[in-house]
Amino acid sequence: MRRIAEKLMLTSKNEEERDERRYYGIGLILSVVLTVASFASVMTGLLPRPWIFPALVVLALSQIVVHLRIFLHIDLSRQKREDLQVLLFTLLLLGIMAFGTLWILRDLAHRMM
Amino acid sequence: MSTQENIHPGMNLGYEGETHVAELKVFGFWVFLMSDLVTFGLVFAIFGTMVGATAGGPGPEDVTNLRSVALQTALLLGSSFAFSWASLSMKYHETRLRTLGWLAIAATSALCFLIVEFLDFRHWLEIGAVPQRSGYLSALWALVGLHGLHVFAGLLWMAAMTGQIIVFGLTDIVKSRVTRMGLYWHFLDIVWVGIFSMVFLAGVA
Numbered sequence: 001m002r003r004i005a006e007k008l009m010l011t012s013k014n015e016e017e018r019d020e021r022r023y024y025g026i027g028l029i030l031s032v033v034l035t036v037a038s039f040a041s042v043m044t045g046l047l048p049r050p051w052i053f054p055a056l057v058v059l060a061l062s063q064i065v066v067h068l069r070i071f072l073h074i075d076l077s078r079q080k081r082e083d084l085q086v087l088l089f090t091l092l093l094l095g096i097m098a099f100g101t102l103w104i105l106r107d108l109a110h111r112m113m
Numbered sequence: 114m115s116t117q118e119n120i121h122p123g124m125n126l127g128y129e130g131e132t133h134v135a136e137l138k139v140f141g142f143w144v145f146l147m148s149d150l151v152t153f154g155l156v157f158a159i160f161g162t163m164v165g166a167t168a169g170g171p172g173p174e175d176v177t178n179l180r181s182v183a184l185q186t187a188l189l190l191g192s193s194f195a196f197s198w199a200s201l202s203m204k205y206h207e208t209r210l211r212t213l214g215w216l217a218i219a220a221t222s223a224l225c226f227l228i229v230e231f232l233d234f235r236h237w238l239e240i241g242a243v244p245q246r247s248g249y250l251s252a253l254w255a256l257v258g259l260h261g262l263h264v265f266a267g268l269l270w271m272a273a274m275t276g277q278i279i280v281f282g283l284t285d286i287v288k289s290r291v292t293r294m295g296l297y298w299h300f301l302d303i304v305w306v307g308i309f310s311m312v313f314l315a316g317v318a
Contacts (some may be wrong), residue, residue, distance in 0.1 A: 019206040024197050042314045052318040060310035064303050070124050071299040083122045090147040096156035105162035
């Protein structure tokens with residue numbers, strides 16, 4: 001009886017490992033695809049010039065989300081500590097400070113012309 | 114996905130004893146990482162204000178070697194992934210050898226990243242793209258250099274973890290430290306995504 005129970009535990013552990021490795025594998029494949037797409041958009045010249053920068057922003061943001069979700073396990077589930085809230089609050093602060101910096105210094109540069 | 118409850122960001126390695134302490138420490142480290150994110154974000158913002166401020170000196174086209182950047186990207190992503198594999202070996206097999214093997218691959222990959230980056234830096238110095246040449250170059254060196262320093266610190270940390278795994282084995286304390294190192298390592302990869310996209314690719318687009 002005990003042996004069967006141990007064996008059952010072992011198989012579920014093996015399955016769990018396989019699933020988790022697959023999950024990380026998907027993360028790697030997505031990261032590689034998004035990275036290749038970023039480099040290709042610049043190096044191949046397939047995209048019209050004005051589209052390149054927005055494409056780079058979208059690809060980078062998607063890859064960041066993939067990393068956060070798969071490698072760092074930050075998701076929308078509720079049982080965790082305030083990891084996501086801390087991240088979002090940091091992004092809010094950064095939004096204010098980084099956008100403010102860009103705005104003020106651009107304006108200043110413009111006035112110095 | 115693992116069925117067990119995730120108590121903190123990053124891989125949950127499954128602790129034998131008290132999980133509370135590990136949970137608190139990882140959360141604290143997460144808060145530190147977020148403060149580091151603010152630092153990186155503001156250096157990015159400064160870089161954003163300095164795009165185009167080349168003062169007639171070397172510009173993005175002169176300092177960007179896309180092949181080298183692609184190689185660095187692959188090395189860092191590879192290192193990050195090897196670290197995940199090391200953590201998974203730790204979680205499911207609990208053997209030191211396998212964990213140490215993947216850690217060694219992660220460390221070698223990161224070391225190669227630093228060497229390739231160093232070669233780029235040397236090239237910049239050769240063409241006169243020194244930090245004091247222009248606002249653009251100051252911001253570039255600050256941003257890429259800050260990331261490089263972080264990777265170097267990560268390498269030291271990895272060496273320390275290797276030593277601890279050999280000496281102490283895979284104890285709860287070591288597992289919790291490896292988890293935090295994993296968070297740090299993946300975080301640096303995220304920052305690099307921003308650097309290769311916004312600094313190098315956008316610079317030559």
